[in-house]
Amino acid sequence: MTAAASDAVRTVTISHRERKRARTWTAIHLAAADAAARHSRLSDITVETIAEQAEVSPRTFFNYFRSKEDAVLGLSSPVIDDTIADGFDFEPGDDLVEKVAFLLLAVFRTAASRRAIAYDEYIALMDRHPELARRRFQHIDDVEAVVAELVTERLAATPPADGAPVPASNVEGAADMIVTVAGALMRSALRPLLTAPGKTEADADSVLRRTCLLFREVTRP
Structure with missing residues (x-):
């Protein structure tokens, strides 16, 4: 042969x-x-x-x-697709929290993208069994753990710049903090998608972007 x-x-x-x-x-x-x-x-x-x-x-x-x-939810263990990882880097001027929040959303989607039931059935099951909705949010913890490794790696590889918000002496701690805050924003954005009539997961991008904007306004000095 x-x-x-x-x-x-x-x-x-x-x-x-x-x-x-x-x-x-x-x-x-x-x-x-x-x-x-x-x-x-x-x-x-x-x-x-x-x-x-x-x-x-x-x-x-x-x-x-x-x-x-x-x-029931069709949740797979989260992994970062090579295409997602290769396309993720920090550039000067990036909003680190927002960029990581959208990375979390992308990885979260890949872990739940193979669902084989209709979205309205999916929502009905979570209404019927509240523990399913709780598990779906807990799954974000698993996503955060996977994403934190990539964020740490990318932060460590990012050349320091004047006024850089990430201390070179504690890149891992900074990465954990950024991922934790980004995860909180993602949870805030996803929650209404499970309860608001007419909302679907396709609305997640716009909702997350508005959530990040509100976060910047609230935390602006």
Whole structure:
């Protein structure tokens, strides 16, 4: 077999594996969402029940989701896509908090972008089970932890400038502080999207931008 043929076989194999993983992920997610829609309490639903409906083992369930709440919401463990990471840098004059807030939103979206149920059904499930909405906001903590590493790396690589707001002696502490504040703004922006009639996740960018503007006005010396 030539090297080109070998690469082609490997590509087909990986593609088949990825499609199979995607089908399994979707089956578990839909089974969990269906169970949540049919029960008045999430505590009445077990991982075993979800796994049985999805025709997988409980062990396989945990290969895809950390909890039944994450399975209902379709939340994956957050990772920073290479495209997002490569396009993220600090430039002179940047509003660091706003820039990180939008980075958080981008990573948050990738972790929840594979949801296989309609948005109105998604909102209805969170209305039916308030703990799901709480878990969705807790997921931002996971996103912040991943983003903090990239922000620290980029701050450390940014040449110091006159009047730079980031002390070179404590880049990691500065990064944690920026991510924490940016995360608070993102939570503030996302909260009304779960409660305001007619609002969807597509409105998140404009809402977050207004939230960052308000933050600058409130904190301006």
